[in-house]
Amino acid sequence: MTTPADTVGLTRDEMAQRVAIDIPDGSYVNLGIGIPELVTQHVPEGRELVYHTENGLIGMGPSPEPGQGDPELINAGKRQVTALPGAAYFHHADSFAMIRGGHIDVCVLGALQVAANGDLANWSTGAPDAIPAVGGAMDLVAGVKTIYVITQHCTKHGDPKLVEACSYPLTGVGVIDRVYTDLAVIDITREGFQLIELSPGVSFDYVQDRTGTKLLPMQGARGA
């Protein structure tokens, strides 16, 4: 079964690459689990980003060589990582002081839903039998200066993730700055979702059809 979503739009790595282009040299960056983690592999030549993991490390490096890891050197996703030269360890209150105090420049997160006013839902589907678990998501969206979402434009069932208002429990109110999907780059503005860029071969209408609310066409361009 082939749907248009399988044949057009960016791959996960291309999405991560697109995000990486927008992160300035020297930024302090916190990456969520999943596609956001791929950003580290696509940082443009000549830029140095510093990665923060909220469990107490700044200057996080890639996964260790097999057999070289330390079960006590892990990231927020509880996977083994390394520490680069210039790294520092600290405790959880200090770590979230970095987050809450606005010291992290960019956070890249996944999403269940993003609303046109920047609300994010990414921690719970609200299912009554689910074990609720939030981790550091609410702290990150409340504290980090710039919050990017990286996500497939639609769910596996084809439902839009960009919606007029989130139906899932919120992670934060009006916190998202920009959304990177397989189909487009979309800013959150006072007027709502503002298309910034279409993926190659993707039309405005194609994206609008898969978006749960009005999408503003690119400025200086005509919709469709």
Next chain:
Amino acid sequence: MTTPADTVGLTRDEMAQRVAIDIPDGSYVNLGIGIPELVTQHVPEGRELVYHTENGLIGMGPSPEPGQGDPELINAGKRQVTALPGAAYFHHADSFAMIRGGHIDVCVLGALQVAANGDLANWSTGAPDAIPAVGGAMDLVAGVKTIYVITQHCTKHGDPKLVEACSYPLTGVGVIDRVYTDLAVIDITREGFQLIELSPGVSFDYVQDRTGTKLLPMQGARGA
């Protein structure tokens, strides 16, 4: 000129010694400037106290040998000190977390006035031309578990320092546990100043005459 206050009662060192007797082995102790500092020289054999100085050191040792000091290793009185084996340095917020969080066992402070309800005034005479300066005194009395005052019973002018209510600006409300003077050891109780011990050769009446409010005689003893 010789007054009775010069001939009876404890010396400064004897007062400090009397306080030292009451500090249990293993206590974490913060000592104010002046007579309180003498406590370190009178700790009974076999006891180990750990000294905290609020500018960021626990495990403070005595003054350095001449020429061996470091101008960046000082105490709260800004005098050079040493660090004993097992000492640790920390920043000011952590240092006052120790104080405010109730982790210091005993604080020994000087006083301008102590009231019968345990109020302390020790930071300002309220003189209109004085430069107000409080330092860590208010934090110490609010946070440390046990607050001892060590002071001459009367001012240089012969005025009582133990009073019904402080006339000077307060450092804290109801914070003092016990007062050690040259003349007596006096507890703060719900009923007011409770005499615990008279210095050798000092009578109840002698102390009462030099106290600004009612002094309760020792339990099981008769006043004067």
Next chain:
Amino acid sequence: MINKQVTSISDAVADVFDGATVMVGGFGEAGSPIELIHALIDQGATNLTVVNNNTGSGEVGLAGLIKAGRVSRMICSYPRTTNSTVFPELYRSGATKLELVPQGTLAERIRAGGAGIPAFYTATSVGTPLGDGKELRQFENRDYVLETGLTADFALIKGARGDRYGNVTYNKTARNFAPIMAMAAKTTIVQVGSFVAAGDLDPEAIITPGIFVDRVVHVADPAHESALVAKGVTYP
């Protein structure tokens, strides 16, 4: 002479009482004081409120304590675990209650508890279900919720090195919640991989000064949770 070393790990946890609040260090397996938790399982205290970021994995350590029915309430930020059905089952059955707290709020509440701060304001959780019912207040046109300090009767912590004063250092990201939990608990019990002489730890690099520590137990070669789980170990 001050000496906080306790030679027997069972003695170290002997006074944990039924109904106590116990902070347990660790984020995932990093910093999890497995041996202290197992000693607590053996000791038998029950109806505990446990504060930890997670709920353990497999059926060892914290998950073992929960499975043994000793935990009536968890305070944590992320109780979902990939390798354990222990907490989900007890949660769904109602046997173990859950207070879900955002991770940074949890850390700050613990730090506040240890620092004598009864309450503080944070923007985290404003407008979300976890902010519901909390007191809201504006500072400079932004909404914040009031959060209270969190204290505990005991903290169980894993350090790397420790001395007789209770000074402790940690290994890498095993540090996580340990330093603040040590501050927030009435009685802080630390297992250390190395017990060293006073003065061997650099005073510039001591992370938890001994004033926050009550007991130090030497546990050489502590187990790693993931290794126990991979081997199928369960405890007790």
Next chain:
Amino acid sequence: MINKQVTSISDAVADVFDGATVMVGGFGEAGSPIELIHALIDQGATNLTVVNNNTGSGEVGLAGLIKAGRVSRMICSYPRTTNSTVFPELYRSGATKLELVPQGTLAERIRAGGAGIPAFYTATSVGTPLGDGKELRQFENRDYVLETGLTADFALIKGARGDRYGNVTYNKTARNFAPIMAMAAKTTIVQVGSFVAAGDLDPEAIITPGIFVDRVVHVADPAHESALVAKGVTYP
């Protein structure tokens, strides 16, 4: 490549603007960034609000800045100094205003400012003149006052060792307010006695991670305030 090193100390403070709030590290002379303060005197910014525990001594460093008339307001806990009449004179004349804050409240307000906590409650100053007019609130039958976080435009700090990422260690009790001021300022400028290669500082023992630091200036053999005062040095 990230490199926060600034080779010229005058460049390091070039953008401090008139009316700025400047946190200055140090408790007495320990940790006082004399060279950075002297560079600020040379730079000329005025009408500054300065946050420091004290007001300097003699007529060098912070006292020199105050004497030069650049400080319109001091926020500190202990402005009395044995070796300086600089602040007392300007305070009595009304030229320099004073906000007196208990030392621990000052530290916690700075830490809160850096940690994104807009306000917190503390028992310190309750019932005293410094608590007058502050909002009171009870928690568990004890009174507390509300205190707000404190932030700054700049922090001037003295470290022992630093690297290109801005990671910093300190010397003994020179640490004092520096780590929290580094957190609380928009732009943190650190003078270090040694500038070292990335990786030379032990990641377990870095006190101020570089994320809190914007500029690092190498000042070998920094002056000690007491030595300058003893020699009768004045600045400018």
